[in-house]
Amino acid sequence: MSLETNMLTYPRRSRVDRALRGCTIIATAIAIVPLVLIITYVLIVGGAALNWDFFTQTYRPPVPAGIDPRTGLPIEGMEENDLSQVQARGGVLHGIVGTLMVTITALLFSLPIGILAGIFLAEYPDTPFNTFIRFCCDVLSGAPSIVIGVVGFTMIVRQTQTYSGIAGSIALIFLMVPTIARTTEEILKLVPNATREAAMAMGAPMWYSTLTVVVPTALTGIVTGALLAFARGAGETAPLLLTIQGNSNLSFNMLAPMAALPILTYKYIESPFPAENQLAWGTAFVLMMLVLGVNLLVRITTARIKR
Amino acid sequence: MAVAIQPTVATQTAHSMTVRGLKPFYGKRLAVQALDLDVRPNQIMALIGPSGCGKSTVLRCLNRMHELVPYARAEGLVKLDNIDIYAPGIDPALVRRKIGMVFQLPIALRTRNIYENVAVGLRLGGIKNKAELDARVEKALRDAHLWDEVKDKLHLSGMALSGGQQQRLSIARTIAVEPDIILFDEPCSALDPIATLRIEELLLSLRQRYTIVIVTHNMQQAARISDRTAVFMVEKTDDIPVGVLIEEGPTEQIFSTPQDPRTEDYISGRVG
Numbered sequence: 001m002s003l004e005t006n007m008l009t010y011p012r013r014s015r016v017d018r019a020l021r022g023c024t025i026i027a028t029a030i031a032i033v034p035l036v037l038i039i040t041y042v043l044i045v046g047g048a049a050l051n052w053d054f055f056t057q058t059y060r061p062p063v064p065a066g067i068d069p070r071t072g073l074p075i076e077g078m079e080e081n082d083l084s085q086v087q088a089r090g091g092v093l094h095g096i097v098g099t100l101m102v103t104i105t106a107l108l109f110s111l112p113i114g115i116l117a118g119i120f121l122a123e124y125p126d127t128p129f130n131t132f133i134r135f136c137c138d139v140l141s142g143a144p145s146i147v148i149g150v151v152g153f154t155m156i157v158r159q160t161q162t163y164s165g166i167a168g169s170i171a172l173i174f175l176m177v178p179t180i181a182r183t184t185e186e187i188l189k190l191v192p193n194a195t196r197e198a199a200m201a202m203g204a205p206m207w208y209s210t211l212t213v214v215v216p217t218a219l220t221g222i223v224t225g226a227l228l229a230f231a232r233g234a235g236e237t238a239p240l241l242l243t244i245q246g247n248s249n250l251s252f253n254m255l256a257p258m259a260a261l262p263i264l265t266y267k268y269i270e271s272p273f274p275a276e277n278q279l280a281w282g283t284a285f286v287l288m289m290l291v292l293g294v295n296l297l298v299r300i301t302t303a304r305i306k307r
Numbered sequence: 308m309a310v311a312i313q314p315t316v317a318t319q320t321a322h323s324m325t326v327r328g329l330k331p332f333y334g335k336r337l338a339v340q341a342l343d344l345d346v347r348p349n350q351i352m353a354l355i356g357p358s359g360c361g362k363s364t365v366l367r368c369l370n371r372m373h374e375l376v377p378y379a380r381a382e383g384l385v386k387l388d389n390i391d392i393y394a395p396g397i398d399p400a401l402v403r404r405k406i407g408m409v410f411q412l413p414i415a416l417r418t419r420n421i422y423e424n425v426a427v428g429l430r431l432g433g434i435k436n437k438a439e440l441d442a443r444v445e446k447a448l449r450d451a452h453l454w455d456e457v458k459d460k461l462h463l464s465g466m467a468l469s470g471g472q473q474q475r476l477s478i479a480r481t482i483a484v485e486p487d488i489i490l491f492d493e494p495c496s497a498l499d500p501i502a503t504l505r506i507e508e509l510l511l512s513l514r515q516r517y518t519i520v521i522v523t524h525n526m527q528q529a530a531r532i533s534d535r536t537a538v539f540m541v542e543k544t545d546d547i548p549v550g551v552l553i554e555e556g557p558t559e560q561i562f563s564t565p566q567d568p569r570t571e572d573y574i575s576g577r578v579g
Contacts, residue, residue: 126377194410194414195414195416195417197375197414198410198477198480199427200403201372201403201410201481202403202404202427202480202484203400203404203405203428203431204400204428213427217418219418
């Protein structure tokens with residue numbers, strides 16, 4: 001059974017409709033497939049590198065081929081210069097600690113600055129000054145991260161004569177603030193004007209309306225922006241290479257060089273030993289899980305606050 | 308005038324408004340020609356007219372909501388009792404507290420539950436005592452004819468209510484702070500006929516304690532509930548539409564023997 005139609009264009013229309021839908025599906029697949037492959041590969045290869053030592057130990061030099069790591073004695077019948085036989089030891093605890101300290105410090109400073117700037121951009125009347133700030137944010141968030149690294153290097157490292165965790169945090173603040181400000185602005189603009197007016201009509205001053213009505217309404221979106229900024233900051237390598245430099249030991253001193261997971265990934269993937277290359281996948285895995293974990297945690301908390 | 312609006316203890320005396328030579332602007336464009344209006348105590352004044360005639364703009368000038376629109380401003384004299392609300396040194400936030408407003412779309416603040424939707428204005432006013440808050444919230448909800456429907460679910464989100472209930476919740480929020488005047492901007496245009504009827508009953512009961520100005524598209528509504536009616540029209544000068552107040556008088560007279568032929572055309576459905 002089918003409906004009769006005298007619509008001459010009908011066959012063509014339905015063909016075009018199907019073709020367009022097909023295109024969107026193919027494009028989505030092209031976007032998604034590499035992502036899924038990358039994540040699966042990191043999960044499989046990186047997951048295999050994980051063990052207790054990986055989370056509890058810091059860097060230890062690899063054991064040369066042909067030596068039993070426990071006894072320190074040569075193993076019989078093994079080639080001494082076979083790179084594939086070199087065994088990795090130690091873990092990345094210093095990297096996890098470094099990444100958390102540097103990124104969270106940066107986030108603590110970026111959140112108030114970014115959110116307040118976003119409120120200024122969204123809630124106060126448009127002036128040329130606003131347009132200028134918005135333009136700066138866009139340029140800054142699009143700037144190559146190595147540029148931010150160089151800025152951090154010249155501004156902090158050269159002046160203080162030392163690489164330090166703080167220098168890394170400051171470089172990340174430059175990256176995070178524009179992202180947070182712009183996402184906050186966009187999300188606040190989605191709050192219906194009627195909501196603002198309802199608050200103002202009760203005789204609420206601007207700050208009260210903004211802080212207790214408008215911002216809570218947009219909270220989920222603002223949190224998403226903060227998370228994106230955190231994820232970006234945690235995954236940045238270039239600015240950190242030039243500011244915190246890296247450290248093979250566990251360090252809690254923000255005034256001295258620190259380790260970070262992306263730097264360890266970079267270092268291990270450059271290593272000539274296949275066993276250390278595997279550690280690189282492990283750090284990538286941990287970094288991904290870290291971002292995912294923080295994401296889940298924050299989402300659950302905001303969902304709870306909303307209720 | 309250096310007289311600031313002082314926070315006062317709520318009284319039962321009703322208040323009036325006087326408008327002289329009010330000219331609302333959007334940027335450089337004059338929205339409504341200079342108009343005079345007297346809002347009398349314990350009365351409901353209806354502002355009616357076709358779309359674009361500036362009746363909502365005039366209403367928003369009465370509690371300084373108009374100037375919240377970018378580049379909008381108003382000239383002229385608007386007095387609450389004998390205080391010029393546009394005088395320098397007058398805080399618009401305090402004006403809005405004295406002259407409350409209910410909007411076209413019911414607004415339940417989505418981050419607050421039903422109780423807090425009403426309590427928000429009271430908390431803003433500095434009331435912290437739980438017992439007093441409870442009593443004031445209950446009274447406002449009763450006065451808004453909503454208490455019986457929500458008394459068992461005060462902790463639920465305001466978004467869980469129907470459109471008509473949300474509008475009564477907005478009214479409860481507005482009357483909780485005991486304003487002098489309440490402005491209604493087409494409060495029923497998003498509601499079904501039964502919800503509309505309930506709001507109209509509510510308006511009539513509120514008139515005993517408050518002075519009310521209502522903008523409505525619904526002429527029958529104006530005829531049913533208002534004491535006086537002001538009719539607005541759009542006039543074109545140099546092809547630029549400007550709103551103008553063409554007639555104001557007792558509602559009965561406006562609807563039975565209008566002075567201006569355009570009023571007659573409008574209320575009999577030939578214009579607008």
